Amino acid sequence: MANHPPEIDAATGRSTTGHEWDGIKELNSPLPKWWLYVFYATIVWSIGYWIVYPAWPLVTGYTKGLFGYSSRESVVVELDALKALRASRSTALASASLEDIQRNPDLLTFALAQGKAAFGDNCAPCHGLSATGARGFPNLRDDTWLWGGSLAEIRQTIAHGVRTGDDRSRQGSMPALGGPNGVLKRDEVITVANYVRSLAGLSVRQGTDLAKGKELFETNCVACHGADGRGNRELGAANLTSANWVYGSDEATIVETINNGRGGVMPGWTGRLDDTTVKALTIYVHALGGGQ
Amino acid sequence: MQKSASLSETTVPSPDDEPLYVGGPRIYQQSVKGRLRTIKWAVLFVCLGVYYFLPFVRWYRGPNQPDQAVLVDLANNRFYFFFIEIWPQEVYYFTGLLVLASLILFLSNAVAGRVWCGYLCPQTVWTDLFMTVERWIEGDRRERMLADARPMTAAKFGRLALKHFVWLMIAWWTGGAWVLYFADAPTLVKDLATFQAPMIAYVWIAILTFTTYALAGLMREQVCLYMCPWPRIQAALTDQYALNVTYRYDRGEPRMSVKSAAKARAAEEPAGDCIDCRQCVVVCPTGVDIRDGSQMGCIQCGLCIDACNTVMTKVNRPLGLIAYDNDVNITRRAEGLEETYPIVRSRTVLYVAMIALVGLAMLYGLMTRSFTDLSVLHDRNPLFVQLSDGSVRNSYTVRLLNKRPLHRIFVLAVDGLPQARATAVGIPNTEIGWPLIEVAPDATREVIVHVTAPNAASLPASTDVTFRITELGSGERVSSRDHFIAR
Numbered sequence: 100m101a102n103h104p105p106e107i108d109a110a111t112g113r114s115t116t117g118h119e120w121d122g123i124k125e126l127n128s129p130l131p132k133w134w135l136y137v138f139y140a141t142i143v144w145s146i147g148y149w150i151v152y153p154a155w156p157l158v159t160g161y162t163k164g165l166f167g168y169s170s171r172e173s174v175v176v177e178l179d180a181l182k183a184l185r186a187s188r189s190t191a192l193a194s195a196s197l198e199d200i201q202r203n204p205d206l207l208t209f210a211l212a213q214g215k216a217a218f219g220d221n222c223a224p225c226h227g228l229s230a231t232g233a234r235g236f237p238n239l240r241d242d243t244w245l246w247g248g249s250l251a252e253i254r255q256t257i258a259h260g261v262r263t264g265d266d267r268s269r270q271g272s273m274p275a276l277g278g279p280n281g282v283l284k285r286d287e288v289i290t291v292a293n294y295v296r297s298l299a300g301l302s303v304r305q306g307t308d309l310a311k312g313k314e315l316f317e318t319n320c321v322a323c324h325g326a327d328g329r330g331n332r333e334l335g336a337a338n339l340t341s342a343n344w345v346y347g348s349d350e351a352t353i354v355e356t357i358n359n360g361r362g363g364v365m366p367g368w369t370g371r372l373d374d375t376t377v378k379a380l381t382i383y384v385h386a387l388g389g390g391q
Numbered sequence: 392m393q394k395s396a397s398l399s400e401t402t403v404p405s406p407d408d409e410p411l412y413v414g415g416p417r418i419y420q421q422s423v424k425g426r427l428r429t430i431k432w433a434v435l436f437v438c439l440g441v442y443y444f445l446p447f448v449r450w451y452r453g454p455n456q457p458d459q460a461v462l463v464d465l466a467n468n469r470f471y472f473f474f475i476e477i478w479p480q481e482v483y484y485f486t487g488l489l490v491l492a493s494l495i496l497f498l499s500n501a502v503a504g505r506v507w508c509g510y511l512c513p514q515t516v517w518t519d520l521f522m523t524v525e526r527w528i529e530g531d532r533r534e535r536m537l538a539d540a541r542p543m544t545a546a547k548f549g550r551l552a553l554k555h556f557v558w559l560m561i562a563w564w565t566g567g568a569w570v571l572y573f574a575d576a577p578t579l580v581k582d583l584a585t586f587q588a589p590m591i592a593y594v595w596i597a598i599l600t601f602t603t604y605a606l607a608g609l610m611r612e613q614v615c616l617y618m619c620p621w622p623r624i625q626a627a628l629t630d631q632y633a634l635n636v637t638y639r640y641d642r643g644e645p646r647m648s649v650k651s652a653a654k655a656r657a658a659e660e661p662a663g664d665c666i667d668c669r670q671c672v673v674v675c676p677t678g679v680d681i682r683d684g685s686q687m688g689c690i691q692c693g694l695c696i697d698a699c700n701t702v703m704t705k706v707n708r709p710l711g712l713i714a715y716d717n718d719v720n721i722t723r724r725a726e727g728l729e730e731t732y733p734i735v736r737s738r739t740v741l742y743v744a745m746i747a748l749v750g751l752a753m754l755y756g757l758m759t760r761s762f763t764d765l766s767v768l769h770d771r772n773p774l775f776v777q778l779s780d781g782s783v784r785n786s787y788t789v790r791l792l793n794k795r796p797l798h799r800i801f802v803l804a805v806d807g808l809p810q811a812r813a814t815a816v817g818i819p820n821t822e823i824g825w826p827l828i829e830v831a832p833d834a835t836r837e838v839i840v841h842v843t844a845p846n847a848a849s850l851p852a853s854t855d856v857t858f859r860i861t862e863l864g865s866g867e868r869v870s871s872r873d874h875f876i877a878r
Contacts, residue, residue, distance in 0.1 A: 201817045204836065211816075211839075229772040240776040240784075341779035386816040388776055388786055388841045 185209075193375045197250040200382055207382065214383025217376050221368065230387050235346055235363055240388045243343040247332045248391040254381040258374075260367030261335065268367055271334035276319055277358030283319065291315040292353040298328040298339045301348060415613055417539075418678040420522055421532035421670075425697025434510050435519055443564065446571035452476075453796040456833065463573050469833075475757065476833075478794065480764075487753040491746060498742035500628055502734060503715065504635040508621065509692035514614050517565070517607035518676065521558055528554045532673055558608045559600065566599030612677035615690055622687050632733055636691045637716040638671075638682045641724050649706050664708045671695035671713055681713055763799075764792035767858045767871045774876040783847035783877050789815075790837045791860060793830040800829045800863045803840065807856040808875055811844045827863070842875060850877040 105114035118125045152164040188209045200206045225236040232238035261269040277288040293303045294312025323336035330338035450460035462471040470477040529535045570592045582588035643665035655662035679688040681695045699713040720730045770786040804825045805813050815826040816839040830836045859870040
């Protein structure tokens with residue numbers, strides 16, 4: 100081929116590749132030179148890339164490259180830079196008291212932003228992104244608190260959790276009062292459940308003996324929930340006069356609660372979150388509206 | 392042999408093989424003196440003077456406030472222009488300014504054609520400056536043409552190198568002045584000199600150095616001919632009464648030499664004043680021949696008027712063979728009618744009225760501009776929260792804006808809900824029951840506000856409420872409307 104001058108196509112004046120099918124010849128249409136040279140340049144470039152950057156997988160690792168670049172390390176560097184950027188405020192947040200953080204607009208904004216992020220990562224799965232909770236998971240925006248809604252109380256609940264086994268965790272649970280081995284019979288459970296509904300101003304099943312219910316309540320419930328039914332935050336006993344219920348206020352749910360008891364668990368966050376984050380979360384939860 | 396014959400037959404280039412772009416002819420502009428050239432010099436000095444030195448003008452605004460008269464403070468979201476300070480949400484003042492600028496451009500076009508192109512456009516001003524530098528270093532038209540035709544010598548190379556160096560210096564200063572509008576100028580100059588300025592400043596200087604050098608030094612009239620949209624729009628906006636740089640062909644034709652014209656006049660034959668000296672062509676910065684009539688290449692700088700007047704003086708003919716004139720007068724003169732220059736026409740009146748309207752609207756906006764603002768955003772999730780006693784709480788994100796350079800304290804109150812209480816996170820409530828919110832000078836403050844209505848059952852699902860902030864002392868108040876959701 101190389102010895103022959105290229106054949107010229109008469110119609111277009113262009114050379115052909117010499118390939119012919121049934122009398123049809125293929126014109127020689129080479130790639131544009133600039134394209135070809137850019138392509139060669141990328142090949143040369145890729146060889147340089149293999150040498151200086153991590154490229155080839157090996158059996159137990161990979162070629163590291165002369166530059167020693169590592170995307171993981173660069174993330175660490177960026178995180179360190181972010182920490183350094185936040186250092187002055189983080190230090191202030193770590194050392195300031197919760198009340199002082201609330202009074203300082205700059206620190207408050209910082210704590211709320213941090214708290215919001217931490218809440219989304221750690222608390223939202225149970226309490227919801229809007230912190231309005233779900234059945235069995237308290238709404239953090241209202242003013243009904245099982246364990247207290249002051250800054251210090253919120254902080255302790257977050258740090259040590261509820262019924263976790265941690266020494267400083269919130270303790271005390273609703274015991275099971277009904278069932279075959281329970282102290283209350285089936286009809287007694289229904290009676291006291293209706294009495295509890297009456298405390299909250301809810302409707303009562305017709306024919307319920309409320310006096311009997313009051314008697315049963317005073318015998319079995321007042322130790323924790325108090326004579327007026329307003330509960331006890333030391334023990335996590337719910338306020339039964341509130342319009343807000345963790346598990347629900349219908350008769351069936353209350354009967355279920357009395358029969359089987361309740362013992363919801365919230366994990367303690369000490370050890371998983373640093374103290375500053377717990378503080379930021381406390382400030383954030385307190386600012387949601389329920390803070391006392 | 393047969394092959395080569397067929398080759399020669401088929402190598403005639405088809406129209407498709409011609410290049411799509413043909414480079415413009417090189418233009419060697421000749422220097423010129425005259426009244427319009429003087430005006431152009433004055434405009435050039437004023438415009439460049441303002442551009443290069445305005446960032447250094449100081450304007451005291453109070454402590455902790457920048458004292459640069461014109462400053463675009465992107466980092467802090469503020470724009471300062473002498474006594475005006477604009478916040479990002481007031482960017483509509485810029486829109487007004489742009490509307491005003493375009494209307495003034497339309498008015499100038501209705502009165503005197505492309506006066507913007509000829510005198511004020513940055514492309515014209517910088518190209519003029521670059522051409523002047525070229526003339527100083529390489530000599531006038533004739534010398535430059537001769538030098539370009541000769542082979543390269545050390546002296547010629549030196550002159551070329553010097554020219555490009557001076558061009559780059561001007562371009563560099565242009566980019567440098569640009570970044571000074573975005574930071575405190577004296578500080579930035581010091582930082583730039585000691586290589587401590589932010590990278591973005593160097594990048595912008597580099598970009599503008601390149602664009603200035605390329606546009607004013609290398610591309611010149613190509614920008615006007617191929618890149619600029621204004622000549623196209625302008626042609627659609629103009630009319631027959633607009634003053635344009637015009638060759639009065641009724642006076643100039645037929646062209647002939649001075650001697651032939653004298654003979655023709657003596658014989659009472661038609662004789663034009665144009666002696667075809669081509670001075671109007673050689674002084675043109677875009678290389679057009681104005682005698683071909685109004686055309687897109689003509690930026691109407693009027694240098695051909697100066698050149699022609701110089702020649703007319705020499706040949707002892709009346710001035711103004713090329714002059715600012717309109718299309719109507721050519722025909723009117725031919726018909727023996729008097730020339731007419733109506734400035735007051737429906738379109739100029741309309742433009743002036745629109746300029747006055749927009750200007751007054753902007754002035755009114757600036758005069759009655761509030762130095763306090765309030766924006767309220769209702770929480771979307773949840774819309775409301777029920778409390779233990781059956782009352783309902785709504786939460787809002789409230790932002791207070793303080794545009795004065797002073798600490799100010801506002802009382803935040805909510806109207807429209809009887810017995811409602813408002814609390815702001817982190818702010819103790821006052822005896823009057825409403826929070827007092829302090830806002831730093833020239834700053835905004837965002838607070839979370841919880842509004843609680845006790846008698847929620849009697850409320851409709853949604854109630855209109857008004858958030859009101861009142862400054863302690865001055866009593867200045869601003870309000871914003873929102874809703875209270877009860878169920």
